[in-house]
Amino acid sequence: MRLWKTILAAAVLSLAAGTSAFAARTDLVIGIPLEPPHLDPTAGAAAAIDEVLYANVFEGLTRIGPNGEVLPDLAVSWTISDDGKVYTFKLHTGVKFHDGTDFNADDVKFSLDRARADNSVNAQKGLFAGIDKVEVVDPATVKVTLKNPQGSFLYNMGWGDAVIVAPESADTNKEKPIGTGPFKFQSWAKGSSITLVKSDHYWGTPASLDKAEFRIVPDAAAAVPALLSGDIQAFPFFDPDSVAQVKDDPRFKVVIGSTEGETILSINNKKPPFDKLQVRQAISYALDRKAIIDGASAGLGLPIGSHISPASKDCVDLTGRYPHDVAKAKELLKEAGLESGFKATLKLPPPSYARLGGEIIASQLRDVGIDLEIIPVEWAQWLDQVFTKKDYDLTIVSHTEPNDIDIYSRKDYYFNYDNPAFDKVIADLNLTSDEAKRKELLGQAQKILADDAVVGFLYELPKVGVWDAKLQGLWENAPIQANDLTKVKWSE
Amino acid sequence: MTAYLLKRLAIAIATLVLASMVVFAVLEILPGDPARLMLGMNASADQVELLRNQMGLNAPLAWRYLHWAGGLLSLDLGRSYTYSVPVIDLVRERLAVSLPLALIALALSTIIAIPVGLFSASRRGRVGDTISMGAAQLGVAVPNFWFALMLIYVFAVWLRLVPAGGFPGWSAGIWPALKSLLLPAVALALPQAAILARVTRSALIEVLNEDYIRTARAKGLPYRAVLWRHALRNAMIPVLTILGLQFAFLLAGTIIIENVFYLPGLGRLVFQAITQRDLIVVESVVMLLVAAVIAVNLLVDLSYAIVDPRLRSRQ
Numbered sequence: 001m002r003l004w005k006t007i008l009a010a011a012v013l014s015l016a017a018g019t020s021a022f023a024a025r026t027d028l029v030i031g032i033p034l035e036p037p038h039l040d041p042t043a044g045a046a047a048a049i050d051e052v053l054y055a056n057v058f059e060g061l062t063r064i065g066p067n068g069e070v071l072p073d074l075a076v077s078w079t080i081s082d083d084g085k086v087y088t089f090k091l092h093t094g095v096k097f098h099d100g101t102d103f104n105a106d107d108v109k110f111s112l113d114r115a116r117a118d119n120s121v122n123a124q125k126g127l128f129a130g131i132d133k134v135e136v137v138d139p140a141t142v143k144v145t146l147k148n149p150q151g152s153f154l155y156n157m158g159w160g161d162a163v164i165v166a167p168e169s170a171d172t173n174k175e176k177p178i179g180t181g182p183f184k185f186q187s188w189a190k191g192s193s194i195t196l197v198k199s200d201h202y203w204g205t206p207a208s209l210d211k212a213e214f215r216i217v218p219d220a221a222a223a224v225p226a227l228l229s230g231d232i233q234a235f236p237f238f239d240p241d242s243v244a245q246v247k248d249d250p251r252f253k254v255v256i257g258s259t260e261g262e263t264i265l266s267i268n269n270k271k272p273p274f275d276k277l278q279v280r281q282a283i284s285y286a287l288d289r290k291a292i293i294d295g296a297s298a299g300l301g302l303p304i305g306s307h308i309s310p311a312s313k314d315c316v317d318l319t320g321r322y323p324h325d326v327a328k329a330k331e332l333l334k335e336a337g338l339e340s341g342f343k344a345t346l347k348l349p350p351p352s353y354a355r356l357g358g359e360i361i362a363s364q365l366r367d368v369g370i371d372l373e374i375i376p377v378e379w380a381q382w383l384d385q386v387f388t389k390k391d392y393d394l395t396i397v398s399h400t401e402p403n404d405i406d407i408y409s410r411k412d413y414y415f416n417y418d419n420p421a422f423d424k425v426i427a428d429l430n431l432t433s434d435e436a437k438r439k440e441l442l443g444q445a446q447k448i449l450a451d452d453a454v455v456g457f458l459y460e461l462p463k464v465g466v467w468d469a470k471l472q473g474l475w476e477n478a479p480i481q482a483n484d485l486t487k488v489k490w491s492e
Numbered sequence: 493m494t495a496y497l498l499k500r501l502a503i504a505i506a507t508l509v510l511a512s513m514v515v516f517a518v519l520e521i522l523p524g525d526p527a528r529l530m531l532g533m534n535a536s537a538d539q540v541e542l543l544r545n546q547m548g549l550n551a552p553l554a555w556r557y558l559h560w561a562g563g564l565l566s567l568d569l570g571r572s573y574t575y576s577v578p579v580i581d582l583v584r585e586r587l588a589v590s591l592p593l594a595l596i597a598l599a600l601s602t603i604i605a606i607p608v609g610l611f612s613a614s615r616r617g618r619v620g621d622t623i624s625m626g627a628a629q630l631g632v633a634v635p636n637f638w639f640a641l642m643l644i645y646v647f648a649v650w651l652r653l654v655p656a657g658g659f660p661g662w663s664a665g666i667w668p669a670l671k672s673l674l675l676p677a678v679a680l681a682l683p684q685a686a687i688l689a690r691v692t693r694s695a696l697i698e699v700l701n702e703d704y705i706r707t708a709r710a711k712g713l714p715y716r717a718v719l720w721r722h723a724l725r726n727a728m729i730p731v732l733t734i735l736g737l738q739f740a741f742l743l744a745g746t747i748i749i750e751n752v753f754y755l756p757g758l759g760r761l762v763f764q765a766i767t768q769r770d771l772i773v774v775e776s777v778v779m780l781l782v783a784a785v786i787a788v789n790l791l792v793d794l795s796y797a798i799v800d801p802r803l804r805s806r807q
Contacts, residue, residue, distance in 0.1 A: 037530065037574035037768060045532020121543045123531045174576055190575065190585055191756025191764075192659055215658055218760070219751040221641060222657055226754075228649045229656040380524025380769045387533060388525070401534065 025490040026210040028471070030483060031217040031232040035191065038174035041160040042115060045123035047400065047481040050160035051237075052194050052214050054482035057098075058163035058179035061089055061108065062154050068260075068312070068402065068479030070154050074103070074164055074180065084149030084433055085132075091140045095203040097166045098184040104139040111164045112144070124161040130430075151433040152403065160482070182207040182486050192216060196485075208473075208489035227252065227466065234467035236474055236483050240298040241352070246466055256300055257463040257477035258311035261398040263301070263353055265361060265456030266386075268393055270416035274344075278336040280453035284322035285329035286368040287361065293459050296357035300462040306446035307405045309460050311477065314442040318450040318457075329368040341369025344393040348374060349382040353461065354396040361396070361456075387414045398461045402480055405445050406430075408454060415454060422448045500793060504786045511782045512564070516557050519771050525549075526573045526769040547573055560775060569776035574768050579776045582761060589659055590758040593673050593680070594742035600681035601688055601738065606724075606731075608685070609692025614719055616697055625693065631686030640679035640752045647675060657753040676753045680746060684738050691734050695727035702726075728799045736792035740785040744777075 036048040041058055055063060063073040072078075075089040095103040114120060116128035130150045135143045146153060156162060169178035177185045182204065183196040193215045198207050215232055217223050220239035226232040227246060238254075247254045265287070273279045289303040302310045305318025333339060348358040355376065362372040372394065377385065386392040392414075399407065408417055409426040422445065429441040450457070463478040473487040527543040528535075544550050551559075563570055569579035608628070612621045648656035654671050662669045699705065700723055708718045747759035758777065765773035 035764065038576060044530050045534065046530075119542060121531065121535075121539060121546070123535050125536070125539060126534060189659075189661055189756065190582060191760055192661070192754075215754070216756075217657070217754045219754065221637070222644075222752050222754055225641070225644045225649050225656040226658075229644075229652060231648075231656045231658065378524070378767060380522075380526075380529055380767065383528045383533075384523045384525055388528060388537075399533075 024492050026208065028209055028234065028488065029213045029215055029232045031223055031226060031235040032214050033218055033237060035216045039177040039185065039188065040173040041163050042122050042165060043174065050480065050482050052483070053177055053179070054160045054480070055181060055484040055486055056183040056196055057177050057181045057185055058160070059181050060157055060163045062158040064158040064480050066475045066479070066484070067477060070158055085146045087144045087153065088137070089142050089144070091142065092203055093140050095180050096201050097169065097178050097180055098199060099169060099178045101166055101168055103164070103166070103180050105136040105142040107164055107166050108142045109134045109136050110167045114170065115162065122161055124159060127156040127159055127162060149431050149433060151430060151438055155403065160480070183212065207486055209485060212485050234471055234474060236465045236467070238464045238466045240300050240462060240464050243298060243464060243466070251469055252466055253469045255465040255476050257465065258309060259400065259461045259463045259478040260309050260402040260480070261400040261461030262304055262307050262309070263396070263398040263458045263461050264307070265458060266395045266397060266415060267455050268390060268416055269454060271393060273336060273338060273342060274393065276336045277452065278332040279338065281322065282329040282332040282368060283365065283370070283456050284453045285325045285332065286365050286370070287456050287458070288324040288364055289319070289458060291364070292357050292360050295360045296353050297459065297462060300464060301459040303459050304457045306450045306457055307408065308442065308446055314439050316443045316446050318446060321450045322453070326367055333369060341371060343371045343373065346372045346374050347382065347386055347392050347395045348376050349379055349397060351398070353398060357396050357458065390414050390416060400461070400481060405442065408449060417454045419448065419452060500790055504790060507786060508783060512561050512779055515775050515778050516560065519775055520553065524769045526771065529769055530574065560772070564776070564779060570772040572770055572773050574770045579773050582773065583758070583777060583780060586756060586758040586761045588662060589755055590743055593677055593746070593755070593757065594739060596673060596677040597680040597684065597742050598735065598739055600677055601685040602735070604681065604685040605688035606692055608689040609696060610719060610724065612689070612693040613696035613700065625690065628686040628689045631682050634683070636679055636683055637748050637752050639682060640676070640749055643675045643679055657755070659755050676749050676755060679749055680742060688731065688734055688738070692727065692731050695730045696723055699723045699726045725799060729796055732792055732795055732799070736788045740788050743784060744781050
């Protein structure tokens with residue numbers, strides 16, 4: 001037995017010696033939970049597409065930085081006309097796509113026109129709806145005229161759905177993405193991994209990594225041994241429940257950051273009895289956010305009082321608007337004529353925040369007399385029944401799009417919420433570019449939503465990242481769902 | 493024999509046609525729209541409609557069924573909605589993992605189960621039998637994802653002999669590819685071996701009680717020879733039946749093990765296609781599996797005839 005152990009130890013040591021080089025590593029294997037359906041960020045809503053390609057392979061006029069700020073990207077600079085309607089972008093010159101074709105203003109015009117065309121299947125077509133026309137001034141200058149001034153235009157151009165593609169490769173990007181970024185696509189072993197390699201002709205600061213492989217690990221239980229064995233060195237989106245298994249290990253860094261995912265208990269505002277304000281407010285009083293965060297998210301994640309990230313500079317703290325108060329909730333139900341309580345359904349999509357949170361919320365609402373029947377659904381069913389057909393009472397979902405408070409003003413959105421005063425604030429916000437004025441309007445919008453108790457505001461989904469302690473430059477927060485590798489490197 | 497074969501073939505074809513109708517109908521009823529899934533929550537209803545048209549989802553039901561079933565006849569499995577590549581390419585990639593994995597697991601399970609079954613049957617009721625059948629009971633009871641995780645912690649995390657998961661592809665070389673299939677094959681083989689060992693044991697015990705076994709022993713043949721030459725061969729029919737069922741299961745029913753080892757196998761392809769409502773992939777792969785199960789059953793039927801000459805002459 002002892003001999004056997006000695007042989008094993010020797011084998012392990014020799015293996016370890018073989019793999020550790022003294023120069024800093026230049027390769028990285030990153031674990032991602034979901035495989036992208038294809039590799040074209042301009043043709044699908046799946047976050048997994050951006051998680052592989054955003055900023056690495058594809059670039060836009062602007063881009064979103066690690067803390068949600070708008071940064072110049074393919075546009076060096078821009079000027080905005082006094083009426084706020086004309087944006088003139090100065091572009092980088094000498095930029096090439098990975099297939100060797102040149103990038104210039106024509107590609108910008110092509111990309112924006114393609115995204116807003118009648119037959120466009122861009123998942124965020126709304127981002128481009130405000131564009132009136134796109135003109136090429138010269139190869140390095142492009143002029144975008146908007147129908148109305150639009151405060152969020154530069155931010156919108158930084159979305160993954162607004163990246164610049166070439167007419168030569170736009171139709172084949174789904175299988176073989178061609179962009180202008182510091183990494184180029186190398187291969188995709190379906191169901192297994194996607195590999196990017198450093199681009200030799202990048203126009204900006206070259207990447208430190210030579211090779212990055214995104215490996216698809218669907219099972220949270222498999223992520224821990226993959227890290228421990230060293231097979232995978234980073235999980236930027238790690239399962240909160242598994243953190244306990246690695247947080248005391250000095251080989252790894254656990255980074256808890258923020259996302260743009262407002263996790264909410266959505267309420268069908270037109271369906272009785274939820275059309276009564278008192279009933280919705282009663283639900284808000286009945287919710288104990290701390291217990292929900294502890295149970296559904298391993299205690300990670302910040303409570304929210306309205307539909308904006310607590311990390312945002314525009315956030316107004318409204319978490320005290322409805323403290324956990326069972327007596328108050330019962331009183332409000334009595335006012336609404338429902339003192340004996342009522343029955344309703346709670347449809348839960350697959351993510352654990354919904355399935356675990358749903359159990360806790362059902363028990364909290366039972367305390368005030370609301371008896372919930374839990375119905376688990378798949379995403380496809382959720383999109384069909386809840387989101388499209390609005391056939392639901394209550395559901396739990398995380399709205400992960402950044403700056404999406406305007407969804408409450410959308411006609412026919414699944415909340416069935418309709419408040420002209422709120423719509424007016426959002427309409428004004430869209431026309432405002434002044435930062436102070438925008439902050440004020442956003443504050444008003446948050447307050448209206450809280451006062452109306454449109455939905456039960458729960459918490460901001462945390463971004464739990466775990467990676468090798470020697471790895472630097474990965475994003476701590478997720479202002480958008482991306483794994484920007486442009487600044488990632490190994491120390492030593 | 494020919495009449496027997498023709499009859500089996502006709503039944504197989506009728507089953508295939510019926511299965512294609514059921515599979516297609518069931519997936520049609522399933523709620524969920526692949527176009528909405530692709531476009532997410534921010535797309536307008538008009539845009540979803542546009543994509544549905546592009547995907548050909550708005551064509552009449554009967555037309556779509558005939559188009560798909562007709563394609564199957566010429567071995568055209570259609571194009572994936574989400575991946576937008578031919579389904580046959582996806583299947584070929586996944587079979588490169590699932591087929592070797594199933595074969596290795598099946599071989600391992602047979603190598604373990606037959607000797608254990610023989611051993612147990614020949615020591616029926618004694619300590620060796622109790623221990624090995626107790627172990628088999630444990631093998632059936634242990635959840636295979638848990639067993640898989642234990643294997644990973646011991647052999648990948650602690651000893652670092654094999655990778656914790658993933659599949660490098662056969663292009664990375666035979667040995668690295670085989671190495672990554674080793675643990676999943678063991679994890680799959682163990683519960684199968686446990687079942688097979690129990691079946692082998694009870695089949696053998698039944699045979700060992702037959703008169704001709706006593707006769708063979710009485711004419712002076714050593715016990716070992718009786719066991720191998722007379723008993724085992726006669727006990728093979730239930731064992732082959734179970735093996736056939738296990739092979740069909742191993743080909744596509746291994747989704748849990750594929751998830752734990754993040755292997756790009758057939759099971760995960762189907763699972764992913766269901767969640768993304770990539771209906772054409774689900775339909776075509778399920779039909780392929782139906783065909784595979786039917787083919788395996790046919791082979792098992794034929795192999796009965798090989799192990800048991802009486803079946804040959806009877807038909």
